[in-house]
Amino acid sequence: MRIAQVKIEKNVQGGSALTRLPNGSVCFVEGALPGESVEIEIIEQKKDFAKANIVKILEPNLKRRTPPCPYYGKCGGCNAQHAEFELQIEVLKQIVFDLFLRTAKINLPQNFEIHHGSEWSYRYRAQIFANGFLMRGSNVAIPIEKCMVLSENLNKKIKETSLAKKTYLFDNQSEKFLGKHIHADESVFFQSNLELLPKLIEEVSKAAGKGELLFDIFSGVGLFSAFLQNQFERVIAIEQNPLCQKFAEKNLGKNCEFYAMDAEEWSDFSGCVLIDPPRTGITNKLCDTLCKNKPNKLIYISCNPATLARDTRKFLNAGYTLTNIQGFAFYPQTFHLEMMAVFL
Numbered sequence: 001m002r003i004a005q006v007k008i009e010k011n012v013q014g015g016s017a018l019t020r021l022p023n024g025s026v027c028f029v030e031g032a033l034p035g036e037s038v039e040i041e042i043i044e045q046k047k048d049f050a051k052a053n054i055v056k057i058l059e060p061n062l063k064r065r066t067p068p069c070p071y072y073g074k075c076g077g078c079n080a081q082h083a084e085f086e087l088q089i090e091v092l093k094q095i096v097f098d099l100f101l102r103t104a105k106i107n108l109p110q111n112f113e114i115h116h117g118s119e120w121s122y123r124y125r126a127q128i129f130a131n132g133f134l135m136r137g138s139n140v141a142i143p144i145e146k147c148m149v150l151s152e153n154l155n156k157k158i159k160e161t162s163l164a165k166k167t168y169l170f171d172n173q174s175e176k177f178l179g180k181h182i183h184a185d186e187s188v189f190f191q192s193n194l195e196l197l198p199k200l201i202e203e204v205s206k207a208a209g210k211g212e213l214l215f216d217i218f219s220g221v222g223l224f225s226a227f228l229q230n231q232f233e234r235v236i237a238i239e240q241n242p243l244c245q246k247f248a249e250k251n252l253g254k255n256c257e258f259y260a261m262d263a264e265e266w267s268d269f270s271g272c273v274l275i276d277p278p279r280t281g282i283t284n285k286l287c288d289t290l291c292k293n294k295p296n297k298l299i300y301i302s303c304n305p306a307t308l309a310r311d312t313r314k315f316l317n318a319g320y321t322l323t324n325i326q327g328f329a330f331y332p333q334t335f336h337l338e339m340m341a342v343f344l
């Protein structure tokens with residue numbers, strides 16, 4: 001066991017904190033915050049870096065707080081509660097600036113903004129395991145009385161769910177967003193932060209403007225198309241999960257077509273293309289097709305800034321310009337961030 005005293009430089013993607021050991025090598029510290037002086041214990045030594053836990057905080061960041069949730073540290077859900085929400089946003093900004101500089105090789109604009117809503121009771125979609133959630137780094141469930149990030153009604157479901165695993169969506173199925181009833185259920189993907197979702201939809205709508213053709217790829221149940229369909233003459237929604245089709249048919253109007261297929265197999269994109277892929281981002285094949293077709297506008301929504309930064313570099317290399325980039329704090333108490341980037 002090796003003990004050292006270090007000063008934390010910054011947090012990196014995922015939330016762990018970066019420091020340098022007295023010999024100059026990189027070390028990632030769990031649970032530390034920027035600027036803190038901490039005594040650490042090295043728990044793993046790899047060839048190029050080490051991993052450490054905090055033994056003692058010698059000088060805390062002034063925005064460090066006692067985590068409000070009694071399950072914090074044991075439950076695998078949150079990993080940022082030890083930072084005040086304002087600091088969580090600052091850290092997310094720093095992480096995104098670093099990622100884009102390192103991976104996309106660009107400086108983000110100084111006015112890059114992260115929109116945010118409530119830091120608690122924001123989750124309207126959750127996977128509950130045996131009256132609780134999975135423990136950190138384990139497949140074993142920890143029983144939970146109340147989860148501070150879940151909506152009130154989903155909290156009631158915790159007590160009801162003694163099964164091994166069940167996904168819940170929404171407080172009630174008549175939930176409306178911006179005046180529209182969007183049809184979906186827990187068998188398909190749906191955004192979890194309903195309070196901030198209207199802001200993302202508003203920014204996507206503004207960025208899309210009006211036009212002849214909109215592609216909505218990775219469309220899910222057609223959430224974004226439902227709000228953009230009146231701005232376009234024709235909408236083509238592409239989604240791999242066939243379970244989404246019955247919902248998309250209810251959510252989308254006559255000018256919309258829905259294709260239950262792998263977006264990689266589409267070869268002819270034009271007009272405005274909205275892309276909202278899973279955390280892995282888009283594949284080389286889809287990226288190559290887009291870069292070859294060169295549609296007028298790409299609006300990329302991402303739940304993983306690391307893959308967005310990677311794909312941004314590819315679009316810039318293909319001749320696109322990044323004209324708009326914004327963050328949306330969809331997942332408070334974690335170091336995850338939703339982003340929107342527009343390429344012309």
Ligand SMILES: C[S@@+](CC[C@H](N)C(=O)[O-])C[C@H]1O[C@@H](n2cnc3c(N)ncnc32)[C@H](O)[C@@H]1O
Nearest residue numbers: 189218219220223239240241262263276277278
């Ligand atoms: C992040 S979700 C976005 C869904 C939708 N845009 C929304 O906001 O509700 C990503 C979606 O992409 C779908 N998907 C994953 N891989 C795909 C692929 N290769 N082709 C088409 N859809 C895919 C998933 O089933 C999921 O519904």
